[in-house]
Amino acid sequence: MSVLATITHFIAEEGGVSVDSEGIVTHSAFWPETAEIIYGGLASIIIFVLLAKFAGPALKKGLSGRTDKIQKELDSAANDKAAALTEAATVRQAKGDIGAERARLLAEAAAQAESLVADFDTRLEAEIADLHTRAAADIETAKGRQSDELRAEISRLSSAAAERAVAESIDDATHQQLIEAFIQKAGSMAGSASV
């Protein structure tokens, strides 16, 4: 077969129609018939036009709404991010504040502790001084008491000794002298008796 015949045969095969040697027409396995292509194309065009006319706006509106929604979500995400950043800044600031507050409280506690220690030292010194004073006073009191007790004991012993000595030294003559002296003394009072 010549080259030309081969191309023609190929085109014919590509056109979907082949004709065998007996004149039997066989449709292409790939290509529809021309009329079908025309009708199908027109129908497709009509469908596309109808879709463009009736479904297009809704589709467009849907796409637009989805775009808006996505945009809103993006905006919301941006806002959330901004809020989060703000919150993070606040937290960081608060953290800084907490640190400062902690430092302030620690400083205050240290100052109070120092003050308490100083106050305690002062009171302790005063108490020790007071104890010293009271101890000294107690010692003096004890000395005085012992002295008083000693004096009382000496007095008691002296009195007992004097009484015994007097009792032993008073004989009958002395008794009579004392009685006579009393009678004379009472007799001389003359209405001026005193207790």
Add this chain to the structure above:
Amino acid sequence: MNDARIEGYAKALFEIARAEGSLDEVEDELFRFARSYESSDALRNALTDDMIPAAKRQAIVEDLLGGKATPTTTQLVSMVVGSGRGSDLPAIIDILVARASSSKNLEVAEARTAVPLTPDQEDRLRAALANATGKQVNLKVVVDPSVLGGIIATVGDTVIDGSVRTRLDQLKARL
């Protein structure tokens, strides 16, 4: 015992003694017994112990005073002790003595001495106290060894103290 009951007993004893015609002697004996009662814990405990029957207490009184005091004195003390008023005996007797003295316009004068006084000393002391107080006195002498020496005389509220005991106490106070 309340004062009214003590007064009642004293008045009763006084009337009995006066009716018996031995008031002076009885009141003098009662006075001495009262002073002995005050100075003796054993006697005081025996005559005031409720655990001892009244008859036993009266027997003690009669043993003590029998033959040493007039029967009237013994019976009066026995009566008071038997009635359970032994603890009020000194108060009853003091009122009786004051009443007896008052009936004779006398003031009771108590003289405490370490040794007994002679009758002459009692007369002179009576006169001296009358001179000192301006009142006639019914002298009651109490021998009290704790006086040590001298006399402590009490006439009513007046006390004349010339005792060695008081001088020793003053010395002790100064010490």
